[in-house]
Structure formats: C-alpha cells, structure tokens
Amino acid sequence: MKKVVNDYIHLTSQSEVKRTKFGARARRLFLLKSMSMPVPRAVLLSIDAVRKIQSGKKIDTKGILAVFNEQEMFSIRASPEHWDWGGPQTILNVGLNDVKFSTLKMTLGETAAVKLYLRFILSFSIDIMRMDEHLFEDVLSEEPTDSSVALALKLYEDEMLSPFPQSPHDQLEQVLNSMIGAWSSTTARILRKAHNAPENAGVGFVIQCMVMGLGKRESGSGIVQFINPLDGSKQVTGRYLSQSQGRDALEGKSSLFLTKDARGRSLEEHMPEVFEQLCKFGNDARFITKDELELDFTIDGKKLWLLDAAPARRSARAAIKVLVDLVQDEIIDKNTAVKRVEPRVITELLHPQLSPLAKSEVICRGVAASPGAATGQIVFSSKMAQILALKEKPSILVKLETGPEDIRGMHFTKGVLTERGGMTSHAAVTARGLGLPCIVGANALKIDLKEKRIITKTGQTFNEYDFITIDGTSGKVISGKTDLVEPAFNDGLKTFLRWAEQIANLTIRANADTPADVTVARNFGAKGIGLCRTEQMFFEDDRLIVMREMIFADSNKERKVALEQLLPMQRADFMKIFKIMDGFPVCIRLFDPPLHEFLPRERQEMLELAEALDLSVSNIIERTKELSEFNPMLGMRGVRLGITLPEIYEMQVRAIFEATVLAQKSGMLIVPEIMIPLVSTQKEVELVKVSIESTANAVKSETGTDFKYKYGVMVETPRASLRAGDIAKSVSFLSFGTNDLTQMTYGLSRDDAGRFMRDYVAKEVFNEDPFRTLDKDGVGELLLLARDRGRGQNPILSLSVCGEHGGDPTSIKFCCEAGFNYVSCSPYRVPIAILAAAHYELGK
C-alpha cells in the first residue's frame, strides 16, 4: 500500500506533507494541525495523485473514505501549488444523501438538515453538474422545508435523467473529477498565468470531515483575519454567523462583528472564551505559517474548529506593512520578506489608485500606458492644462497624440489620454517618466477638436471641462469624478526597499531630465542619473524660442549666438542636478531629437514664431518642410546632428564642464558622464571625442581648474552593438538605449506598432511586447555580443541599460545575468527595479 500512501494521506501523517506535494492549502492546514489546533480530520490528495487522475487513473474513493465514518460528511477544497493560483470553488457536505438526511433531521432538527442537504444538492447540481442556476429559482424563493429538498431532487432527476447520486463514493468521484476538470479549463489557465503559474501548474485536494455549524447548541461559522486589509495594521476583522456554514457570515445581515463594535453585537462579547482562543490560534498560526492568515472557523456546539486557512486579504500597501512587521517580530528574515513581493506590486504604491469602493462607469478601454489613476476636467491643449493648473483645478489632457511641445503641458495636468499610440508612444514614455497616469490608443473614442468634445462608441459626448477619470493601471476611462486612494511611499515601504537595496547587486539609476525629475528620482532611491536628456530643457517657453532662433540661423555664427543664450540656462540646470544628486553619478546625453520637433505645427503658432523671429510665415513653413522627414526615427538626429552642426554639442559640453567647475568650487566632487546618441560608427565617437577634449581643455585653462569626466556611447543601433569592440577603445561606458535598439532590431516603430502589437501578442508572434520586456533572443543577443566585444577591448568598460526596459523585472534579470553595471529607468520605476535586482540575487 506504499503507493497509495504517497497519493493521499491523513493530515496527521507528519513526514509526508511537503508543500510541493500536496499544495499550499494542505501544507497550511498541516502546520496548524501540528500545533495541535482543532483542525478536523482530513485526507490530503497529492498533486501527483491528481496528475494520475488527469491521465486516466480511477480515483480510489474507498481508500479516501476509509478515513471517515459512515455518518460523516466532508468538504472538498482545492490545494494549488501556490496560494494565488486560484482553484475551483470549495464544495461542502459531500456524502449527504437521503438516508443521512433522515438521520440529520433527528439529530439537528429539520431546518438545519434541510439547509445542509439543499446546499449540497444545489452546489452539486450547479457547480459540479453545470446545471442552470435558474432551474432552482422555485426552490430558492421559498422558505426551505422538507418539500424544498424533494423539489430540488426532482429537478435534478428531470434534468439529468438519473436520480441524485446517493453513494458517497459516486459523489466524491464526481466532485473531484469536476474540480480537476475546472482546474484544467482555459479560463483557469489564463487566470493562473497572470500570476506567473507555469503551464503544468499542479493542484492537490483537501478532503475534510465536515463540522456542521448548524445544530441545537451554539453553532455557526465565521471568517477572521488579524490585520486591516487596507493598511496592514493589527486589527481583528471578520464576521461570525450563528447556524451557518462556509462563508455565509460575510453576507448574513445578522452576522456578529468579531470585536466589540458600536454597530452591533460581537463574538468578543458574546463568546469571550471562543474569541480569545481564536486570537491565540491566529497568533500561533502567524508564527508557524510565517504569514498573516485568514481563518475559516466553525463553532460546533460551542467548540471552536479551524476549517481552512489562507493568506489574509491585503492591499499592496498592507502587504508591505505585514512583511515589515513579520521581520520586526523575527518571524521571517529580510530576504524572505523581499522575496515575497512581486516587483510590479510596488507600482500601486507609488501612484494614486482608484478606490476599490468607488463605483465607476467605464466609457472606454485603452492601452494602460502609465500606471495610477487621475480625475480632472477635460482639456484639449497643453495651454488649457496650464491655465486650469494656475486656478488649482485638476485637468486631464486629451489629444490625438502628444508631441514634444506638450511636455510642458504635461507638467500641469493630472493625466493624459490619447486616441492613438502604443506603450512606447511619446505620450506613454513621457508620462511614465513624469509618473503621470496615462492611457493611449483609446481609439474607441473619437476626439472632435473642432467642437472640443469626445464622443464614445455609444454616442455619449464629453465636452471640454467635463470631468473624467482615467486609470492608467487598467486602461479604463471612466465617466465623471471618482474617489482615489493616495500613493503610499511611506516609512514601511522605504524600510522594505532599503532591505532590497542591500540584497541587490546592481546599481539602479534613473532617467531624469530636469531638476524636478531628478529630485523625484533621488527620493525614490536612485543611485545616479543614467540618462539626462538635455534637449528636454529646451522645451520650456523661454528656451524654446531661442532654440527656434538657432534652427532658423543662416550661418554658423548666428547659430552660435543663439546657442550662447542657451548656455547659461543649461549650465544652471546642470548645477542644480549635480547638487541634488550630491556626488552620485550623472550621465548626460547630448542633444538627440531631430530639429523639426522644436518647430510649431499649428498655423497660429507659426504666425507667432514668424513675428518673434521677424521672418515671413512662408519662411517658417519652408524651413519646416525642409526639415521634415520620412522616418524621423532614422533621420537627422543624435550624433548626426552633433557632427553636422557641431556648435550644439560644443555649447552643451561647455555648459556641463562649466557647471562641473562651479560645483567643484563649491566643494562637490563631480565627474560628469557625457553620452552621445545614435552612434553607428567608431569614427563618430572619435570626432565628438576630439571636440569634447578641446572644450575640456579650453574650460580648464579659462577657469584654471582641473576636472575629470567620462565619455560614452548610447548604443541604439544594431551596428553600434556589432562594432562595440572598436567603440570601446574610445569610451569608458556603453549604455544601451534599448527602446531604439528594439525598434531597429525588429524594424518596428514604437509609435506605429500599437496598431498590430495586441494582435501579434495574441497570436503569439511575439511572446511579449518587446518594448515592455527585453527581447532576449534578438536584442538581448546584440547586448551580449556588445558586452563581449566591448569588454574584450576594454575590460573596465561600464555597461548599462537606459531604455524603458531598465524598469522591467524580467529585463533587469537579464542585465544582472549579463553582469551589467547598472540599469536606469524612469524615477517611478526605481523602487521596482531595486526589488527586481534583489529578487535576482535571491533567486540565484
């Protein structure tokens, strides 16, 4: 009988229970039982046994039922390998039949007996045999009596063309088979996959002797947990209901509170000994299972039983609090705490969330492009967002798509909604950088700019200044105002992240462009700036006009004059950034975007510009036309501009060095890192290097101050990856701009991919959106190839990723494995990145 013992065991067979064999629920119950808590007798069906059943083996009902005596009923609960993989609903009172029903009527009284048998007949019919719930309307509408039972049994027989099964063996077999089938269903598989369950996720079962919760003496059932599910603070929460089973207490109007409560009666007052016992069990269970639990308990003739235990329900913020408390109570160590939080959970804590209690009317779904929720008045221009912001009124910026000219407006709005675009469109990338909730690709909405309104698919209209809410976490656009839960970057989270940081072996930097962004990055724990996009500084009003002057300059000389006006502004920005980062490294990328991004697109703005520059509108239009490109992504930008119009880089480099000198004079040690974008040949790197060196020498001799700096390349083209060996000879670092590198490796524009990305992921052409998770097989190979060639030529070459992938846990794992020095991501993803890096170390 050894073989059978492996398949199912008594809950008391200590040596046999291992989490991986019987599932998480079985293991928890085993632990409770091992502390001598009053857990009813049970048989555990192992995961292997279930697999055998799935592949055709008959269930050994005889062996299982040998544990129970003939009068007993039992519950059947799924016990998945991991607690959050879901599982089919629990079935109670299995084993009940006409004979036992007669007996129960005598022992518990008719009401209780009817209640028990009806519950089983209905759940067997509906959950197990998949009968239509509506068939039982008549049974449910009347006060349950003996005749209700008769009616239910007749309905069953009429529909199924066979009588309700009377043999506990048959019942057990059918219930188990149905539950195992449900576990393998497509829906269940998809739900599990969202929780990272593997394709072959296993499930065991707990077949437990029923404790009734109904009967003559005080009986009933309840649920308890010992923390507040919203914030994780210590608080006994739950309900208890006399003469009930399962989770009835949660719905029953006459349920008791557990602790003393002004609103009504409580278990604490009503049965203080039971309450005290429950609290003690709760405390013990927390120690033995090393987690906060939710317990299903039943009182059977005043005796307390613990039927089931599951991890207590908790919000993301509560989860962190629970873990910090467990560590402080020395129940788990820091590593375990860090390991238990999925990095993406942190996202919720950094952004406002829709209140779980709020009711909402969803008018459309788009691409969830930047997490968090926001409520505000609709505006259709950055200017209007700014005007409302001055009046301290929240706005949601609604546009077909955003462009660089909207960046300023995005600082003034609470959220962004665009009709077009995908995960890596301008709106999405910028919003994530700013930590601004954002939905893109909401193409079920039509934006009517002329009439200043939005029209939904159903014809509903929203005008300018109407309130809407967007949830950038789910992609839902919601009508009107909605209650929000504020973010929780609190002490608990900070403590938790500090632990993660101590474990992690990868530096996390942030992509931040302005002193304001840099401040956020620092607050979130960034240990440096990995990507400071200097051109972002040029979009502010006063700078934009000078920038445009520069673009319209007719000669190198005029261009220099315009650039000289920008120099002190950039220098001042760099000074501030150096100060905020207080000695942490700052990597500054020189000018990157094509010049046409700085030119106005709309007629009115063109008129204004013409006037400001004393040019004709046709001049403006012509220059705009001249600079327009077929494929701006692959055009005249980055180092190509740096080489063709060298004055721009010269100004920027001078601003960096002058800021460095000033910072040094005020006592800081700054070694700025200068990075050039869109490199495809070593010669580009060399040409700029020579120019930077000459500016460095000029500033050194002008100021009489020596300083150091680092020079590096943003690797964004496949060619730069292939030629990393050459390039590494001239630089001290390579930082992979994986957004562009992905675009070029796939030949896929992130702005245009939205149109088919969902289709492509659904058809599994792409396993994942390669702009979200680094494509290990293609882009990843280029990274490794560049690493090997680069370090082959320059063993101390620093390597990093500064694309969007820098904040993606899977991609971070890749960087850890690859031995990179750091990743850099948007400030709001820094905590996630820290945690992901810690997870990698713990999982090694």
Added chain:
Amino acid sequence: MKKVVNDYIHLTSQSEVKRTKFGARARRLFLLKSMSMPVPRAVLLSIDAVRKIQSGKKIDTKGILAVFNEQEMFSIRASPEHWDWGGPQTILNVGLNDVKFSTLKMTLGETAAVKLYLRFILSFSIDIMRMDEHLFEDVLSEEPTDSSVALALKLYEDEMLSPFPQSPHDQLEQVLNSMIGAWSSTTARILRKAHNAPENAGVGFVIQCMVMGLGKRESGSGIVQFINPLDGSKQVTGRYLSQSQGRDALEGKSSLFLTKDARGRSLEEHMPEVFEQLCKFGNDARFITKDELELDFTIDGKKLWLLDAAPARRSARAAIKVLVDLVQDEIIDKNTAVKRVEPRVITELLHPQLSPLAKSEVICRGVAASPGAATGQIVFSSKMAQILALKEKPSILVKLETGPEDIRGMHFTKGVLTERGGMTSHAAVTARGLGLPCIVGANALKIDLKEKRIITKTGQTFNEYDFITIDGTSGKVISGKTDLVEPAFNDGLKTFLRWAEQIANLTIRANADTPADVTVARNFGAKGIGLCRTEQMFFEDDRLIVMREMIFADSNKERKVALEQLLPMQRADFMKIFKIMDGFPVCIRLFDPPLHEFLPRERQEMLELAEALDLSVSNIIERTKELSEFNPMLGMRGVRLGITLPEIYEMQVRAIFEATVLAQKSGMLIVPEIMIPLVSTQKEVELVKVSIESTANAVKSETGTDFKYKYGVMVETPRASLRAGDIAKSVSFLSFGTNDLTQMTYGLSRDDAGRFMRDYVAKEVFNEDPFRTLDKDGVGELLLLARDRGRGQNPILSLSVCGEHGGDPTSIKFCCEAGFNYVSCSPYRVPIAILAAAHYELGK
C-alpha cells in the same frame, strides 16, 4: 654598383624591367625597344628609387646623366604603376642652358633653338617652380626671338632671385623633385583614388634623350593611334606637325592628317615610307603590348622615332570593341579581356550619354541617382508626362520627390529630376529599376509648383514645357536640348558579356516587377528574377482603384470581394512573367508597402476617389489619417500586414499557384519562389507558411494538378539575421534585402540620409555610402552570421542579396566570398553584376 642598377637602368637592360618596378610607361617603352623599334636612349628610374627620394635620399644625377652625352637634352616622363593613375606633366628639353642654346642656334638655326629653349624655360618656371603664367605674357605675345629668351631668363631671375639653373644636374634634380612632389599632392591622390589606386601608389620615371623634331631637314612630331576613339573600329587617327615638339601637332593649324584626307595634306601622301613604317610599328606594338596604343612619334631629319606609347584613347564602347578584336586576333585571351574592363564602365553602354562634343550650360548639380542622359520638356506631374508621351514628345518629370503614384508616369518620361532625396529615395530606386536617367537632391533648384516653374540659384527661370537636359551619370542639370549618344548594347558587348558569364561563378538575377521590366532583364542576361515586387502591379490605374476599394473595405468579406477582382490581373501578370523567363526561376515577394502608399495625397484625387467609392471626402481623409504613420519604414507593412489582413497574401499566393498550373498545362516547368518581407520572428514565417500550404492544397485539388514551389524569407531586419537559424528550418531560401537591412542596422532612413550623407562621406565617418556599397563590417557581419546560422540548420539553404547592393561590384565580391547563390539587381545593372562576378573569379 649593384644598388644603383636597381634604382635606374638603361632602357636596354632587359632583365631588369618589370611593370611593377618601373611603371607602366617604362614597361611599354621597353617592349617597343625589345622589338627593335626606334625608341631613343633612356634611363628608367624605378618606383623604389622614387620612394627612397621621397624619404630623403639625394638623386644620383651623375649616374643618370652618364647615359647622355654632354650636348644632349632629355625629356622626363612620369611612369605610374598603372597607366590610368595620371601623373605630372612631361617636361621636355631638360639639360638646355645658355651654352647649348648657342650651339643649337648654330646647328638648328635661331628659330628652332629659341623655340626649344623657350619651351624649357617656360615649363621649368611654370610647371616646376610654380611661377605665375601671367608673368610671361610679354614673352608669349611676341614672335619668339633671341631677345624673348633673354626676357624669359630675366623674368625668372627677378622672380626667383637666382639665375636660371644652367647645370643639367641641378635641372634634373629640381624637375624630378618637383614631379615627385606633384605625384604626392592631395589633388593627385584624390584623382588617383577615383581610379582605385592604393594610398601608396608608386611612380617611376623615364628620362629619355630628346629627339628634337626641329631642324633643317624634315623634322616634326605627331600623335597616332590605330582605332577610332568613339567606336573602336580600325582607323589611323592623329596629326603630324613639321618643326614641332611634344603634342603641338594636336593644336597646330598647319598639322597634317595622317591618312589621305579631303580636308588637307596628309603624312601618307607627304612621306609614304614613314607612314608605312609608322603603321607597321603600330601593328607590332599592338601585338607586343597586347593593347591598342597611342604613339608619340618624332621625325628627325626624315628618321622616325617613337618617343612614348600610351593606351589609345577610347570611349567605353570602343574599349569593348578593342578587347573583342584583340581576343579574335588571338593577342589576348578572354580572361584578360574580361579583366580589363571595370564593371562600372558598362553603365555607359546601357544608357544614352551626353555627346562629348556637345556644349552645355550647367544650371545645377544634384545627386547622380540613375545613369544616362535625357533631354525633354519640363513637366510637373506624371499625368502631363503621359500626355506628352502620347504626342511622342519627350519629357523630364520634375518633382519635389516622387511616390508610388508616380511610377506609372515614370514609364512615360525620359528622365526624372527631384529637389529632395538621396541615392536610395523612391525616385532614385525606381529610376534605376527602369533604367531611367535621374537626378535627385537637386536642392539648389526651387520648384514652384504653383507657378509651374523652376528657379535656379542665379534666378534663372524654367517654365513648364521648356527644354532641359539631365545627366544622371554626373548629376548635371543642363539648360535646353543637348545632343545625346545612344546606348550600345551591341553584338560586341553581348559577346564580351557572354565571356564574363562563362567565367563568373555567381548567378545574376534581376529585380523586375512587371512583364515589361522582366523582358528588359532577360535581354540583359538575367538568369532569373530575384525580386518581383508584386505590389508594383497595383499602381496601374484600373488596379489602383480596386486596391483602394480593398483598403476602404469595412469587413474581411468586403475586402475579399475587392481582392477577388485583383486575382485575375495578378495571375495574368505572373503567367506573362513565367513565359518571358522561360524556366528560369522567378522569386515573387508578397505584398510589402504600407497601405497608405495607395491612398491619394492631393485634394482633387481624394474627391475623385470619394466619388468612385461612393464615400464622403471626410471618410477618405479620416482613413488616410488612420493609416498614416510616424515612421512608415518601421510600421505596418510586409508580413505584418500579411498576418493582420491575411486575405491579401491568400489572394496573391492563389494567383501565383493558378498561374503555375496554367503554365504547367502549357508545357512549362515552373517552380515559383514565394518570399515574405520584413520578417522579424520565426513565428511569422510559420504562420504564413501554413496559410500558403493550405492555398497550395486547395489549388491542387481544384485543378487536379500537382506543382512544386519554394518558400523563403526576405531578410531585412537585424533580428531576422540573428534568428536565421530558426527561420532556416522553415524555408528553402533567404534573400537579404540589404537596403532595409542597412537602414535598420545603421538606424538610418535612406530617404532622409541624403541631408548629411555627403558630409558624412567627406568627413570619412562612412568610408562609402552604405546604401551604395555594402557595409562589410556591420551589415556584412549580419549576413555572414545569418549564413552560418542558416546553413547550420539547413545545409542546402539558398542565400542571396536582392537589395540595390546586388548591382554593386564591391558588394558582389562580398557575396562571392561569402558563397552566396546569387545576387539580384535592377535589370540595367545585370551586365555590370555579371562582369563583377567574373572579376571576382579572375582575381581569386
């Protein structure tokens, strides 16, 4: 004295002369001398000796001058390693000084002596000492006398502050040093580079005893060659002038013709024996030097001397004729003939050329985008080109840039001129495919579409219907009509190419999209179609409207209805193509471009379309907006369309298979090759493969006919190259679309690169335009990597290049070395490609 012997030798020292040591001119003179022809005594200065002089060694003038007696003068001629590497101008009469001048006056008479000395003084002053030519105006303006010599000597002394050198040793040293300096000058280096000379190209010198050509008895000099320089036919051409030196005969009004001529006196009549001797020498020289020569001869007292020999001047067409004749006369073998023609020379023969005799006013220079010259009336739209064509009037299509909607118009025009774009812009690529002369990026011209005119930088205006000429070989735009030389794809060239084909070990296919293009390709010797861009068939008027219907279809069903109309048209085209190619393989690429390329851009056309499709104009505008893309190159096109709108590929594949069945029924054996574009993952390849297989099975069962086909991938993304191992498992061929692959590897749009490409090549950031010559180090590595991975998984995998590079000799060499199966290029480059492939074999 062994060392000296290596540095300079007598022309008669047979064992010492080798081409690589003394240069091509020395070798030719040596060969003539070895046939006992009357070549004057000479010393050869070796290339090594010159290198030593360059690195500071003093010239051993004593050793050199030992060959000549004291009264003799000598000429100094450069002898570069390869004949077409240029070299400094020849200097005559070196060694002349006041003393010899006095002697000469007595022996030759004053006139002759003055002429000789003046020639030397002037060329020494101007060519060697770099004095300003204008200084000698007074000397040149008067009849040369004794006092002219005195004046010239004085002018020299005044300017140089030292007397004219009298020592032959000094003269020799200064002349040689100056000529060696000129050889190393930047200008000379750039000129040589255009002829593929290496950086360290060497030069030797011939120092030859002067035969005067002046004197009392019949003396004079002349030039002769034995072929017509325009067509290469046998014809004695040249001039002779009594009492002259050097090349004076070519300018002298009293020069004699060589053969009897109605226009004047001839050497043949005047000195029949000398003429006969000259012809005999010419014939012997052709045999010994294995080439047609141009001989510099001098008659000195009736005695004929041969001073110099160079390859005869010849046009490209003459060059082919000469080689074919040399082979037929068994003077050289076919390999030698093939080796002697630079592949790019063939271009000239396939396109009309500007007549070398025509005078032309160049109004602007643009990018020489497609070779050949064309004259016609300016038109600003494809429609007008078509209207003029109907009236048999030639037109030049002038546009800002062209788009797919212009393809039809381009069939009707003689040449294309665009203001924007680079070597690989739409206009350039299409024109090359059509063999149509084209200039792009002519941004010095302003095209004023409103007023229908072109304005040049100087303000000159050209209206619609004015004549202009474009030379797509040089990039020159010329005012008015110009005489053209018609192409010469004649029997000689065909014979020549057949020899090349026999040598080559790489198949040459052509990129051709329509039956007309395919016919051209076949005529030019293409051994298959490597890229048939099926969508080109959709731009014809009747098809374009159906295509647009398809784009505006609301459902899969409507889309299918539209596609069903296109099916018979495509099938008929494929039938024709199969028939023309007569069993040679045809590789058909499925639909590639983004749909918006098929939509109208101008208001009028939109109105027409709205009417045709019974839609509102706002519908048209909206759909156009919906389909517009930020970076079309990286957008919704290629296999991405094929997977999202599978009906398009299904229709195309069915058309291919139905045409195959029909062709088979008419007795041809067709194995069509189906290729899908813009692949980035293996899954894409698999999805389309399944769909193609199912269409194949359907057609087989409907027609009851079996057929075979090949399936492959156009590798255009870096990722497809990296994943070639996976992909190769599902396909029988990979064809590299190196245009797109280059764009993506560099992150460089070919349409936008024009703006800085010239700058980049000039600054040597790119050694060559990577769209013209395959970038070996980046793109090339991806090709080799894909080859290794692909053939690793599928050893019989066929590999090829079907981008523009398929017609570039350097890139073809790469493909030969890489062991590729074929290259495919535009029909007009097929002969060049054949020759390049032959050259590779010969150079191995």
